Amino acid sequence: MKGFLLGLTSGTICLTCCAPILVPYLLGEGKNVRQNMFLLFRFMIGRLSGYLLFGVLAWTVNLFIGKGLALHDLLFGTVYLILAAILIIYGFFNKRSRCAAKTLAGLFQRLSSHSSSLLPLFFGLLTGMNLCPPFLLAFTEASATSSIGGSLWFFWNFFLGTSLFFLPIPFLGVLRRFEPLQIVGKLAAGILGVYYLYIGTTMIQGGVIQL
Amino acid sequence: MNRLKSILGHTWAVLALPIMLATFMGLDYWAKSLAKITDVKISPWFSGGEIIRTLIRENYMTKLHRPVFDGLFGERKEGFVQVNWVSLDENLPPVINEEIDIDGDGTNDFHIQFNTLTNRAYLTDYSDRIIGIEAVYNLGKERAVRVRLRNSSEILRKKKG
Amino acid sequence: MSKTSGALKQAFPQNSLLKSFFLVLPMLFLTAMIMSEGGKIPKNPLHLILFVIVYIFFNGMFFLMIYTGKTDRYRAILFTTLAASMVISFISNLIETRGSMALTGEDMISGNTPFCHMVIPMILIPAALTKTIIFPGSILEGFANVATMFVIWIGASLALGRGFCSWGCFFGGLEDGFSRLRRKPILKHIPLKWSYMPYAVLAVVVLTSTLALSPTYCEWLCPFKAVTEFVEITSFQVLVQTIIFVSLFVGLVVVLPILTKRRTQCGLLCPLGALQSFTNKLNVFEIRIDREKCVDCMLCAKACPTFSLDAKSIAKGRTRLSCTKCGKCVDVCPKNAIYFHVKGTPVGSGHDKSRLLFIYPALILLATFGSGTIKGALHRILLLVTTGSMIQ
Numbered sequence: 001m002k003g004f005l006l007g008l009t010s011g012t013i014c015l016t017c018c019a020p021i022l023v024p025y026l027l028g029e030g031k032n033v034r035q036n037m038f039l040l041f042r043f044m045i046g047r048l049s050g051y052l053l054f055g056v057l058a059w060t061v062n063l064f065i066g067k068g069l070a071l072h073d074l075l076f077g078t079v080y081l082i083l084a085a086i087l088i089i090y091g092f093f094n095k096r097s098r099c100a101a102k103t104l105a106g107l108f109q110r111l112s113s114h115s116s117s118l119l120p121l122f123f124g125l126l127t128g129m130n131l132c133p134p135f136l137l138a139f140t141e142a143s144a145t146s147s148i149g150g151s152l153w154f155f156w157n158f159f160l161g162t163s164l165f166f167l168p169i170p171f172l173g174v175l176r177r178f179e180p181l182q183i184v185g186k187l188a189a190g191i192l193g194v195y196y197l198y199i200g201t202t203m204i205q206g207g208v209i210q211l
Numbered sequence: 212m213n214r215l216k217s218i219l220g221h222t223w224a225v226l227a228l229p230i231m232l233a234t235f236m237g238l239d240y241w242a243k244s245l246a247k248i249t250d251v252k253i254s255p256w257f258s259g260g261e262i263i264r265t266l267i268r269e270n271y272m273t274k275l276h277r278p279v280f281d282g283l284f285g286e287r288k289e290g291f292v293q294v295n296w297v298s299l300d301e302n303l304p305p306v307i308n309e310e311i312d313i314d315g316d317g318t319n320d321f322h323i324q325f326n327t328l329t330n331r332a333y334l335t336d337y338s339d340r341i342i343g344i345e346a347v348y349n350l351g352k353e354r355a356v357r358v359r360l361r362n363s364s365e366i367l368r369k370k371k372g
Numbered sequence: 373m374s375k376t377s378g379a380l381k382q383a384f385p386q387n388s389l390l391k392s393f394f395l396v397l398p399m400l401f402l403t404a405m406i407m408s409e410g411g412k413i414p415k416n417p418l419h420l421i422l423f424v425i426v427y428i429f430f431n432g433m434f435f436l437m438i439y440t441g442k443t444d445r446y447r448a449i450l451f452t453t454l455a456a457s458m459v460i461s462f463i464s465n466l467i468e469t470r471g472s473m474a475l476t477g478e479d480m481i482s483g484n485t486p487f488c489h490m491v492i493p494m495i496l497i498p499a500a501l502t503k504t505i506i507f508p509g510s511i512l513e514g515f516a517n518v519a520t521m522f523v524i525w526i527g528a529s530l531a532l533g534r535g536f537c538s539w540g541c542f543f544g545g546l547e548d549g550f551s552r553l554r555r556k557p558i559l560k561h562i563p564l565k566w567s568y569m570p571y572a573v574l575a576v577v578v579l580t581s582t583l584a585l586s587p588t589y590c591e592w593l594c595p596f597k598a599v600t601e602f603v604e605i606t607s608f609q610v611l612v613q614t615i616i617f618v619s620l621f622v623g624l625v626v627v628l629p630i631l632t633k634r635r636t637q638c639g640l641l642c643p644l645g646a647l648q649s650f651t652n653k654l655n656v657f658e659i660r661i662d663r664e665k666c667v668d669c670m671l672c673a674k675a676c677p678t679f680s681l682d683a684k685s686i687a688k689g690r691t692r693l694s695c696t697k698c699g700k701c702v703d704v705c706p707k708n709a710i711y712f713h714v715k716g717t718p719v720g721s722g723h724d725k726s727r728l729l730f731i732y733p734a735l736i737l738l739a740t741f742g743s744g745t746i747k748g749a750l751h752r753i754l755l756l757v758t759t760g761s762m763i764q
Contacts, residue, residue: 019579023579024572024575024576180568180571183565183568184568184571184572184575186572187565187568187569187572188572188573188575188576190572191572191573191576192576195576195580195592198612202608202609213718216717217716217717217718219716220715220717221714221716221729223656223715224656224657224726224729225729227531227532227656227657227729227730227732227733228531228729228733228736230527230531230733231527231532231736231737232402232736234523234524234526234527234528234531235524235527235736235740236410238520238523238524241527242512242517242519242520242522242523243512243519245519245522245523246511246512246519249499249503250503251499251504251505251518252503252504252505252511253483253504253505253507253508253509253510253511253518254498254502254504254505254506254507254585255504256585256586257480257481257483257506257507257508258481258508259481281502281504281585282585283498283501283502283583283585293481346477348477348481349478350478350482355481
């Protein structure tokens with residue numbers, strides 16, 4: 001109950017932290033309301049995965065109290081850098097073009113060709129792991145639980161509470177007829193990627209210094 | 212219909228000049244009216260918030276601003292409180308020692324020692340609300356300090372939890 | 373009328389000397405009233421001379437606009453002069469009052485920061501939700517307070533739409549000036565996708581400013597801090613912000629305009645410009661293209677400083693939403709197919725009247741913003757020449 005209530009009270013904050021990623025992405029995709037609901041669903045699965053992963057981390061972090069802060073900065077910094085890379089590539093480069101040249105092979109090419117399914121998952125996972133300020137409070141609450149199950153249960157309820165605020169977002173689909181909005185959405189995502197690149201770099205720098 | 216559109220268009224186009232003139236000629240009036248109607252203020256994150264208490268000392272005044280935690284919706288977890296010292300005569304004393312009770316509950320929350328010659332401030336906190344000094348300001352005959360705070364409602368919630 | 377003189381009239385739609393004089397007459401009166409602030413003629417001989425110089429300058433350019441039928445080249449002279457003068461006046465004033473261009477914490481908490489119109493997009497939503505202005509200025513006090521600048525912006529937007537960007541914004545004139553240094557561009561093609569960047573920047577800064585309750589464009593991106601004021605470098609973050617804005621100024625305000633002959637900051641970054649574009653929807657003035665006269669030479673699209681013309685829009689006989697009504701396309705068109713138009717009125721006729729109805733309030737805006745600034749700058753230059761320093 002505590003986790004759910006914390007999610008309800010902090011849902012607007014979580015939404016305002018996730019919206020800068022989610023809104024430009026949905027606008028950039030230019031889908032209708034129904035398709036946006038599927039995209040949102042995948043985003044939320046990614047978010048839930050991030051939350052549950054964090055639930056595990058929250059329980060195990062007390063084992064690393066001495067190096068907790070440095071690890072925290074290194075972990076979050078890395079997450080931000082990955083998020084930044086994905087946003088910049090998505091925003092400024094045409095991710096849909098199939099690369100004819102066979103020089104670029106491997107994971108990135110496979111990811112690119114499946115990116116329409118994986119992108120919202122990645123966005124959800126990465127925003128789910130780090131951006132909500134109440135998240136840190138939830139983290140400290142969950143890390144005080146006696147078992148990993150308790151921590152996971154706490155974050156599951158927290159996720160439910162915050163998710164209610166995301167329900168109206170698919171209705172951005174009514175704007176998909178305006179083609180320039182798709183371009184603007186993508187460029188906005190790219191700009192945010194540059195910002196997270198800076199945040200991630202400074203966090204990693206801070207983490208390295210503390211180590 | 213076309214004729215009506217044409218008349219309206221021309222009218223609006225002709226009005227552009229009086230609008231421009233009225234904007235500048237009545238600038239003071241429009242500005243005051245806009246400020247009054249909207250009733251907006253400068254964000255407390257910049258202005259320091261409203262003054263809630265003024266304490267008259269020997270040759271200076273202490274102005275305590277309200278704690279600022281203003282968020283977009285509700286309050287933030289952290290904020291600050293600003294304290295100003297204003298000279299009532301020539302200059303502020305070289306060292307100011309002040310006990311500050313933020314919320315007027317009779318319990319001092321922190322002590323500030325401000326050296327007005329070097330513009331350095333030293334903080335002694337009595338409460339877990341206090342995080343530290345955010346900044347000190349030299350405003351000529353006035354000095355100010357911002358002290359970072361934790362939102363007491365957050366602290367209460369943690370204690371209850 | 374012979375065929376030759378008819379063709380000449382077509383090519384150079386100018387008015388006769390007498391007609392031009394009568395058309396300028398009201399402006400002579402209006403600018404005299406505005407520049408003298410209601411009839412207060414300066415008594416100081418130096419100020420009087422400066423007043424006369426600036427008065428003649430503005431009205432001279434306006435007369436040439438009417439007489440030659442060309443808008444952009446005379447507008448650009450005034451506009452660039454305004455921008456350069458603003459830089460000279462503003463920086464000199466800062467150094468005189470503060471000792472440096474750097475903005476300190478003391479300035480911010482005292483509400484001494486002049487309100488810049490570029491902040492407007494960022495403060496609207498927080499103002500609506502929290503009834504506070506997220507800017508370290510003053511609501512009604514001092515020079516360039518929030519309420520005054522807001523009123524000017526509202527008035528200019530109602531009267532001119534995005535014409536504010538080519539007739540009022542004292543930053544745009546810098547790029548306008550740099551973009552005219554070369555005769556031909558070196559970089560000719562910029563993908564049209566990038567012309568949507570201002571809208572993306574607008575969305576991001578509005579969102580982030582609302583979240584942070586702080587004007588993020590000013591903190592992170594505004595290139596014009598390089599010629600106005602900037603936060604004192606006291607931390608690594610501020611150092612990064614300083615590197616960003618200096619780079620953006622050099623890149624988008626100086627170098628790219630020279631290379632492309634376009635206003636690249638206005639067309640590729642400015643979030644206020646993006647917001648102003650929407651005011652074009654409400655504004656009565658627009659630029660239209662006569663499809664019967666147009667030969668699709670694309671000279672207008674190549675000349676447009678803000679990427680407001682492309683093949684698609686030309687085919688529709690219109691500019692894109694980002695048009696700043698500078699008049700460059702109108703002047704450049706070899707077939708006189710492009711013209712100022714008043715919405716609702718019949719297309720293809722009344723071009724001169726529509727243009728006149730537009731440039732009158734536009735020049736009032738330019739004169740009001742510009743006259744005091746240019747006088748101030750001339751005064752500073754005189755100080756420099758006579759005393760060796762612009763600072764008193």
